[in-house]
Amino acid sequence: MSKPQQQSAPPPMSNRQRKIMERQAEKNRLAAAAKRSSSSSASSSPNPNPLGENTSARTPFREAELQFLARHPVPDFSLALDFRLPAEELLRTYPKVKRVRLNGGKSLSQFSELFGVKEIKDGQDQEEKEVEYAYLHEDHPGLIYIPAAFTPAAQRTLIKGCLKEYSRHPNKSNLDTHYKVPSSGLWDLHENVYLKKQSLDDPAVFVPRKADVDNQANGYGSDDDDDDDDQDGEQDANGKKQENGPRPKPQSHQQPAAKKPKPSNPPQRRAMVPITNETPTVPENVPKIDPEPSSQVPILPPSQLIRKMRWITLGYQYHWPSKTYHFDQNAPFPEELCILSKAVVAAVDNDGDKGKFPYPYPAEDFLAEAGVINYYQLKDRLMGHVDRSELNKHAPLVSFSFGHSCIYLLGGPTREQSPTPILLQSGDILVMTGPCRSAFHGVPRIIEDTLPEYLQQDSTDPEWDIYADYLAEARINLNIRQVYPPKSSTTTTTTSTSDQPVTKNTTALNSPAE
Ligand SMILES: O=C(O)CCC(=O)C(=O)O
Numbered sequence: 001m002s003k004p005q006q007q008s009a010p011p012p013m014s015n016r017q018r019k020i021m022e023r024q025a026e027k028n029r030l031a032a033a034a035k036r037s038s039s040s041s042a043s044s045s046p047n048p049n050p051l052g053e054n055t056s057a058r059t060p061f062r063e064a065e066l067q068f069l070a071r072h073p074v075p076d077f078s079l080a081l082d083f084r085l086p087a088e089e090l091l092r093t094y095p096k097v098k099r100v101r102l103n104g105g106k107s108l109s110q111f112s113e114l115f116g117v118k119e120i121k122d123g124q125d126q127e128e129k130e131v132e133y134a135y136l137h138e139d140h141p142g143l144i145y146i147p148a149a150f151t152p153a154a155q156r157t158l159i160k161g162c163l164k165e166y167s168r169h170p171n172k173s174n175l176d177t178h179y180k181v182p183s184s185g186l187w188d189l190h191e192n193v194y195l196k197k198q199s200l201d202d203p204a205v206f207v208p209r210k211a212d213v214d215n216q217a218n219g220y221g222s223d224d225d226d227d228d229d230d231q232d233g234e235q236d237a238n239g240k241k242q243e244n245g246p247r248p249k250p251q252s253h254q255q256p257a258a259k260k261p262k263p264s265n266p267p268q269r270r271a272m273v274p275i276t277n278e279t280p281t282v283p284e285n286v287p288k289i290d291p292e293p294s295s296q297v298p299i300l301p302p303s304q305l306i307r308k309m310r311w312i313t314l315g316y317q318y319h320w321p322s323k324t325y326h327f328d329q330n331a332p333f334p335e336e337l338c339i340l341s342k343a344v345v346a347a348v349d350n351d352g353d354k355g356k357f358p359y360p361y362p363a364e365d366f367l368a369e370a371g372v373i374n375y376y377q378l379k380d381r382l383m384g385h386v387d388r389s390e391l392n393k394h395a396p397l398v399s400f401s402f403g404h405s406c407i408y409l410l411g412g413p414t415r416e417q418s419p420t421p422i423l424l425q426s427g428d429i430l431v432m433t434g435p436c437r438s439a440f441h442g443v444p445r446i447i448e449d450t451l452p453e454y455l456q457q458d459s460t461d462p463e464w465d466i467y468a469d470y471l472a473e474a475r476i477n478l479n480i481r482q483v484y485p486p487k488s489s490t491t492t493t494t495t496s497t498s499d500q501p502v503t504k505n506t507t508a509l510n511s512p513a514e
C-alpha cells in the first residue's frame, strides 16, 4: 500500500535545519525590505526610519554584527555554522559545505608534531582516527576550515607561548603606547605576583605610565584610534579594530576618546586613510604618526593590566593608525610558529590531487613574516574589516583560535554580502586563501561558558592554573601572514585586487630590510 502523504512530505527536519531555513527566510525578507526602502527613499524620504536612524543604510554585514552583539535578548548562537557537527549532519544541514581530505590524505600530525598526536580511543581504528578533514564553503571561495586541529596538550603549549613568550619585546603590544612594560614581559610580572614571589606592596610590580617616566612615544597603535574600515558608524575605540563591550570603564584608556576627560596629549584618531570599500594599493610611504602616551591611563596591578593587553604584533611590526607595516622593524619570528604555519599551508596544498583546494599556495614559498595575537576578554569584539596591508595578497592568512568560542562573521568583498556566522572553537584553524583573503570578517561576540574543560584548572598541573585563570574570561586568536612575495620567485603572486594570480618577477619587492 502506498502512503502518498509520506511520499510527498519533506524529510524530517532537525531543529538546527529549521532554524537555518528560518534565518535564510529572515535574511531574504530583510534584503527585500532594504531594497524596497532604498528605492523608495531615493525618490521620497531620505530617512524612512521614524526613530531617525537610517536603517536602510545598514549593510547586511552590519545587520549581522548587530544581531550577534545584542545582549538582550541573547542571540541564538546555534545559528552559527559549527564545523564540529558530526560530518553527516554537517553536510546535510549545510549543503554549501564541502569536505575534503588534507593534502595527500595525511593527518595534521604528519605535517608537524606541533599539532600533537591525537589519542586513539578504544575500539577506534587507527587509520580511521588519523584521517582529518578540511571544509570549504560555496559562498566563501578560498575559505578553508580545519576543526579540532590541535590536541589539548598542543593547545596549552601554544597558549603559554601567546601569553608569556610572544608578548615580550621586541614584539609590541597596545600597552606599549602608554606603559613602560618591562622587557621581561608583563606576564612574568603577573606570574610573580600570582605565585607570591612579589607582593603588591612592592611598587615595582606596578607598570608605570610612559607619560610619567619620559616623553618618548614609542610609536605603536593605541587603543584610542579608530578603524577606518568600520563604515557603519559605530565607535571603534582603539588602534586595532577590536573594541571593548559595554563594560563601564571609568578610567580606562580603552574608552572612546570623545567620552573621557581630554588628556593633555590626546591620542591620535585614525583619520588618515579614506573610508572606502575598494581595496587600496598598499601605501608604503604614508607618514607613520604615533599616538602620544597618555597621562590618564590607570595604574593597575599586573592581574588587571594583563587583561588590558589587547594585541601584540609578531615579525614585521604593524602601525595601526596608518594600517601599514614598519618595514624596518622586523622582530625575530618565533621559529615554531614559522613551522606551524608552513605546515598548515602544506596541509592545504594540492599535491597529487589537483584542484581540491582551489587557491593553493606552495608551502615552500610560504614564510611567516607578520602576525597578530588578539587577546579578547568576554565583552570584547572585533569589528568588520579586511586585512589588506600585506604586499603579498596571494599568500594564505592562517588563523588559530584558543580559549572561549566566538562568533566569527565571514562576508564577501563588500559589506553588502550577507556574512556567514561561524562558531570558532578552541583548536580550530581558519585559512583565508584566494578571494577569501579580501573578504570582510569580524568577531562580534565571544561566547561565555564555552571554555573547554581541558583548558580549565587541573589539579594535576598546578603550573597551568594561572593560564586557566586568564582563559576563564578570554579568547586568544593567533594569526600569521606573509608580507612579501616569495624570494627570487617566479611563483604567481597577486599585486592587484584581482583574485587571478598574476605571474611576476617579484625580486624587487623583497624585503627592504635586507
Ligand atoms: O579573532 C579572530 O579570529 C580574527 C582576528 C582578525 O581578523 C585580525 O586580527 O585581523
Ligand SMILES: [Fe+2]
Pocket: 385, 386, 387, 441
Ligand atoms: Fe582580520
